[in-house]
Amino acid sequence: MLNGEEILLPFGPGEMPEVVLRILMKKHGLSFMPRHVGSALEAVGMLRSSRAKHAFLVEPAAGKAISALGIQIDAAGNPLRGCLDIRALWAETFPQSPYMPLGALAVFGSLADSREALTAIRASYVEGVIHAREHPRMALETTGVVFPVLGRSLEGMGVERVCDIHIMDSDHAAMMVTFFLTQLLEVSPASIGGRMPGEGFLRLSNARH
Known part of the structure; x- marks a missing residue:
């Protein structure tokens, strides 16, 4: 259905969402x-206004588009028709590496030398993610209190979709990051500087767990 079709991209040429789309389409x-x-x-x-048929949107714009276009959603907030969830499509396309590594927790400066501080930060982060997954609506309400602008932008989205967060240990994360970077290198070498990073790039996450 999408082959050869025009797709609206509300971001600059070569930015990560477009590169991810190119990876999936090529595959x-x-x-x-x-x-x-x-x-x-x-x-x-x-x-x-029917001036376009397809668009690649990221959240929260995707959720707002679903609402504005009157697309029905199921109890979990997933569209019943007319939409593709890139996360689900990635997992289906690459079952050997089903999650896109979208974020990492990094600590710099003198705090990075304190094992006690790093342990506390990591434990707190993991606890927060688990709480958000178990109580997604409460997590959204807290977001609205602490970050009002972000909270308003997330209104109307399925809470399960917003709080679909996964934490990986360093070994699994390193494997998926390597796979992701390999895909980027194949489709858009410039997106990662033209070459794969050295071994120290991934060992850094193991050094101070």
Whole structure:
């Protein structure tokens, strides 16, 4: 359905969402015509006015587009038709590395030399993620209190989708990061500086666990 079609991209050429889309399309033997637009709001407007048929949106814009276009969702907040969840598509396409590594917890400066501080930070982070997954609505409400602008942008989204966070140990994370970087290198070498990082890049996460 998407092969050869125009897809709206509300971000600059070569940015990570576009590169990820190119990786997935290439893996499935598909191509597309990118059309870069100024913002997610513009993309949603073009979809609503039938000036475009497809757009690649990231949250929270994707959730707002689903609401604006009247697309029905199930109890978990997943669209019933007309939408592809890139996370689910990535897991289906690459079962050997089903999660995209989207974030890492890094500590710099003198604090990085304190094993006690690192242990406390890591334990607190893990505890927070577990709590958010078990109590997603409470987590969203807390977000709205601490970060009002972010909280408002997340309104109307399925709480399970917002709090779908996974924590990995260093060995699994290193494997998935390596796989992800390999895919980026194949499709867009410039996105990672033209070459894979040295071994020290991944050993850094193991040094101070």
